[in-house]
Amino acid sequence: MAVKLRELDIASAAAWDRFVLTHPAGTFFHLTPWAAVIRGAFRHPTHYVMAEQDGAVVGVLPLARMRTWLFGDVLSSTPFCVYGGSLAATPEAAAALEAHALVLQARLGAPALEFRRRDAPDPGWTPRPPLYFTFRKPIVFTGDDATDMQVNIPRKQRAEVRKAIEKFGLRSVSNSDTRMLHGLYAESVRNLGSPTFSHQYFKFLVEAFPDTHDVTTVIAKDTAVASVLNFYFRDEVLPYYGGGLAIARENRANEFMYWEVMRRGGRERGSTVFDFGRSKSGTGAYDYKRNWGFEPQELHYCYRLAEGAAMPNNNPNNPKYRFFISAWKRLPLPVAKVLGPPLVRGLG
Numbered sequence: 001m002a003v004k005l006r007e008l009d010i011a012s013a014a015a016w017d018r019f020v021l022t023h024p025a026g027t028f029f030h031l032t033p034w035a036a037v038i039r040g041a042f043r044h045p046t047h048y049v050m051a052e053q054d055g056a057v058v059g060v061l062p063l064a065r066m067r068t069w070l071f072g073d074v075l076s077s078t079p080f081c082v083y084g085g086s087l088a089a090t091p092e093a094a095a096a097l098e099a100h101a102l103v104l105q106a107r108l109g110a111p112a113l114e115f116r117r118r119d120a121p122d123p124g125w126t127p128r129p130p131l132y133f134t135f136r137k138p139i140v141f142t143g144d145d146a147t148d149m150q151v152n153i154p155r156k157q158r159a160e161v162r163k164a165i166e167k168f169g170l171r172s173v174s175n176s177d178t179r180m181l182h183g184l185y186a187e188s189v190r191n192l193g194s195p196t197f198s199h200q201y202f203k204f205l206v207e208a209f210p211d212t213h214d215v216t217t218v219i220a221k222d223t224a225v226a227s228v229l230n231f232y233f234r235d236e237v238l239p240y241y242g243g244g245l246a247i248a249r250e251n252r253a254n255e256f257m258y259w260e261v262m263r264r265g266g267r268e269r270g271s272t273v274f275d276f277g278r279s280k281s282g283t284g285a286y287d288y289k290r291n292w293g294f295e296p297q298e299l300h301y302c303y304r305l306a307e308g309a310a311m312p313n314n315n316p317n318n319p320k321y322r323f324f325i326s327a328w329k330r331l332p333l334p335v336a337k338v339l340g341p342p343l344v345r346g347l348g
Contacts (some may be wrong), residue, residue: 001053001054001120001132002053002098003046003051003052003053003058003092003093004051004052004053004088005049005051005052005061005096005097005100006050006052007047007048007049007050007051008035008048008050010110010144012040012050013032013168014058015050015057015183015337016032016048016050016060017031017032017328018057019050019057019060019087019089019097020060020087020305021234023087023089025087025118025119026087027083027084027233028060028083028231028233028236028238029078029081029082029083029084029116029188030060030062030078030083030084030087030101030196031209031233032048032049032062033208034062034078034080034081034208035048035064035194036061036204036208037080037201037205037208038064038078038080039094040204041197041198041200041201041204042066042079042080042201042345042348043081043345044064044065044066044067044345045065046062046064046065047061047063047064047075047104048060048061048062048063048223049061049063049097049100051088051093051096051097051127051219053090053092053093053130057098057189058088058089058090058093058095059086059088059089059090059093059094059097060076060086060097061077061085061086061087061097061101062078063075063076063077063078063083063104064076064077064078064079065196065237066079066332066345066346066348067110068345068346068348070343071312071346071347072111072112072264072312073111073112073344074103074110074111074112074114074312075101075108075110075112075113075114075115076113076114076348077101077105077114077115077116077331078116079156079187079348080348081116081348082116082118082134082277082278082299083116083117083134083299084115084116084117085116085117085122085264086098086101086115087299093196098122099271100243101113101304103172103303105179105304105306106306107149109306110306110308111119111305111310112303112306112307112309112311113303113305114301114302114303114312115301115302115303116299116301117299117300117301117302118134118299118300119300119302119307120300121302122228122302125302125303126302126303126304126305126306126311126320127301127303128300128303128311130282130298130304131280131281131301132278132279132281132298132299133278133279133281133286133297133298133299134275134276134277134278134296134297134299135275135276135278135279135289135290135292135294135295135297136274136275136294136297137272137273137274137275137293137294137295138238138272138274138275139152139237139266139271139272139273140152140266140267140272140275141263141266141267142265145263148266149259150160150262151257152253152262152264152266152272152274153293154222154291154292154293154294155291156291157255157291157292160252160255160256161252161255161259163252164251164252164253164254164255164256164346167251168185168220168251168252169220169221170218170219170220170225170251170252170253170256171219172217172218172219172256172257172260173216173217173218173219174214174216174217174264175214175215175217176206176213176214176215177215177227178202178203178206178229179199180215180217180224180227180244181200181202181217181227181228181241181242182197182199183245183246184217184224184225184226184227184243184245184335185197185227185241185242185243185312186243186247186333186336186340187243187333188242188243188244188245189340190328190329190331190333190336190340191246191324191326191329192325192329193326193328193329194325194328195328195336195339195340195341195343195344195347196336196340196341197208197241197340197341197345198250198338198341199313200227200341201341202241205229206229207241209231212231212232212233213230213231213232214229214230214264215227215228215229215230216228216239216260216261216264218229218244218248218253218256218257218260220247220251220253220277222335225244225245225247225248225251225253226241226242226243226244226245226248226257227242227244227257228239228241228242228244228258228261229238229242229255230265232265232269233270235271235272235273236271236273236274236275237261237265237266237269237271237273237275238259238273238275238277239258239276239277240277242257244257258276258292261274262274263319269341276289276292278296278299279296281296282342283334284300
């Protein structure tokens with residue numbers, strides 16, 4: 001039978017997610033709850049379509065149109081996510097989903113169609129010059145702290161973690177406290193010159209993935225100094241949104257926090273892969289992850305562009321944003337929390 005395409009609905013969501021969970025290239029960002037998060041938190045229309053053949057799901061494609069006055073217009077798989085693009089069990093399903101995406105792009109009049117590939121670019125598409133890299137590696141846990149540290153993190157990071165525990169007396173808690181997380185995150189990204197997401201976005205995320213998330217927060221004496229929102233997908237743990245106070249660098253809270261995420265994921269959740277997320281080349285975050293023993297893997301963000309359209313370039317390395325970044329760092333935090341969410345809608 002021919003491949004048939006239909007839009008995602010409530011009745012088909014479970015079958016979609018089962019397909020993602022069993023597909024070798026499936027990622028956390030292909031799961032259906034992201035559609036409701038993107039619509040609810042950012043008011044971007046979503047276009048999730050699945051391919052069926054002989055009554056079985058043979059492919060899925062999550063798409064969302066991110067169109068703002070300030071940052072342009074792109075039909076993406078998928079904004080606010082690290083990975084994306086179609087997943088298909090057969091070449092016929094892959095071809096049908098790509099054809100559908102191109103027709104949808106033309107019908108909507110979107111200048112750019114973007115697939116965020118982890119492993120390889122789509123043939124015939126225009127790849128972005130190397131910019132984003134992901135950091136992933138296996139983790140192994142036996143239950144013994146000294147052994148597990150030695151196996152999973154480099155010597156320098158082990159020393160920093162031990163200093164955080166023995167000298168600064170740091171401890172961690174694991175819960176779903178997004179308000180504490182958001183306060184630390186907002187201050188951290190303001191200091192970097194970036195607009196902050198809304199607290200509502202974080203609430204949408206934890207409600208969308210109720211059993212596959214937690215928030216790890218580091219406590220120094222009685223003060224929360226760093227926090228990160230983590231997700232769990234198959235055998236992977238993914239720390240995704242995090243931040244900390246300025247003192248977090250002094251008392252090694254960040255090193256301790258990521259060790260705790262790794263440790264809790266491995267021991268309590270059975271995770272065997274640590275996905276440290278994406279970073280741009282030439283940034284401090286890129287170097288930080290390499291120092292943890294992760295090797296960068298290039299992400300293949302690739303495009304189909306309408307005639308005369310340019311590739312989207314809404315990243316902080318773009319020289320035209322330098323003045324904006326410098327000015328944003330000087331904003332009072334309450335002001336940054338108000339102004340940030342409307343801006344960040346176009347920076348997915």
